[in-house]
Amino acid sequence: MSEYLVDIKNERLSFFTPAGEVKALNDVSIHLNQGEVLGIVGESGSGKSVTAYSLMGLTAHPGKLIGGTIEFNGHQIHEMSEQEFRKIRGNEVSIIFQDPMTSLNPVFTIGNQIEEVILLHTDKDKKQAHERAVELLTLVGINEPEKRLKQYPHELSGGMRQRVMIAIALACEPKLLIADEPTTALDVTIQAQILELMMELKDKLGMAIIMITHDLGIVASMCEKIAVMYGGRIIEYGTTDEIFYEPKHEYTKGLLKSIPRLDAEEHERLVPIEGTPIDLLNPPKGCPFAPRCESCMKICLREMPPVTTFGDIHYTQCWMNQKAQMEGGATNE
């Protein structure tokens, strides 16, 4: 059994579509302790969501795990059946989705949708489930919980609905909360409120959080560790400080350059990363980022770079770093 709450080792996952095998995850390894917050960043299609969904068995058909092991809270996830998954979903591991407008069923009351998950995973009767639902709404900062429970999703605002989603996710006090871009669909002030609420609840309940986002601002303020994903691989992994202050991979550096800054000079342009993400149907032989990389070398196109480690947990997969290390340990600053 793993010492970690979440321990993903060399996960490889593909989607078998009519067009061919889409290699969504290639050799992804992640571990997470109880109460830790991990941020997974990357652009669309980089495998952030798939990594997290595979923890809950939500990638079924046409997705298939073709290699590696996943352990979570003592469960061997990679060996679990759909039936076993049902026992941990919403119970030991919960998820909050991107769009609270469409994630709640429009034809059932809020109360019904919260109580449903309580009744499913606990021995509570209807009355106790109702009390728990009131408690949960209070916990996520919704006033007049009794009244809200009788309302339908369309009667609530976006921020309120995301709070309800959080209440549903927390109903059974999960060990791990997966937040899949929880604030993308909300406006900025509501975003801040929701993130603050999540951090507050994390401290109160002691759960671990996997935060999937492409907003670097969010990870900087919330996460202890960051995994940067590109083309179905973790191309850099480290603590938040390491990623922000000592980025090693060219892609991470590019990402950081593309963040708008308040103290920027007038008319100063953002630096985008040129090109488009790779096609996972026909992944290149070498480094997935090579075609877009400014410092691309010949070897980058031929072979996947090995892992270069710095410090305790910080690692990257980039030939530039291999080269620098071989030339005398200096980093490529």
Next chain:
Amino acid sequence: MLKYIVKRIGLAIVTIWAVATLTYFLINMVPGGPFLSEKAVSPQALAALEAKYGLDKPLWEQYVTYMTDALHGDFGDSLKQRGRTVTSIIATKFPVSAKLGGTAVIVSLLVGVPLGCAAAMNRGKALDNIISVVATCGIAVPSFVICTVLMYFLGVHLNLLPTFGLTSWKHYIMPVISLAFYPTAYIMRLMRSSMLDVLGQDYMRTARAKGLSQKVSIFKHALRNAILPVVTYVGPMLAYTLTGSFVVEKIFTIPGLGGEFIGSITTRDYTVIMGTTIFLAALMVVMNVVVDIVYKIIDPRIKLK
């Protein structure tokens, strides 16, 4: 809600009046009349008959008289079925058709909804393909073909079922199948496409992430959202089916209302044409209100104004 119902009743009256007026003038524009036949009728007899039913008066006067009587619940006597009022024709024949049609609607729902769901859940697999083929056939094959095929094999060849009349449950089987065939096929297709749409919705992913079994997520979360198009279709369909089908009633010799719709037109039985048309229009309007209310019950987002 009350305001809505009052408003709908007001609208219903206008609708029915418009249908009645239009029908009244249209049938009178068609050449010919109820008392013309191949056998020569003497001019005196014709004049006497027309005078008896008030057909000799100007059309406007006839219309006003008819409408005034209708408002008092008197839809007149049949011009061709001697001694019977239109009301009594509808009162005796509608229950026969309604019983048959009602059974057919229930059958089509009980078969169409589950099969449509099954097709959606097995999208692209053998079951889906089989259901799609059956549904296409059901929509494409006209009911008189189904009636005759059923009658030939089950009734005549195998001698399993009676071929005419409506006296035992056995008599119901073939007409109900014939009547239910098209709506079943239609409901299957509606259900399949709306179920596919719902299955791809975010809240279905939420249901799964909660740990709900497939059974619960389908029956609780998906079905209620996916059934709305079927409700829309079933409302007016119910009005048509309850008032009977000319073809099915003729083939199986059933004394239902369906025959009257066509029969009254060929015989120019003006009062019966008017009566059955107003009856169908009223039923249709009622069904539409019922559909709206059922909609509101199923989907709380819908506001009735």
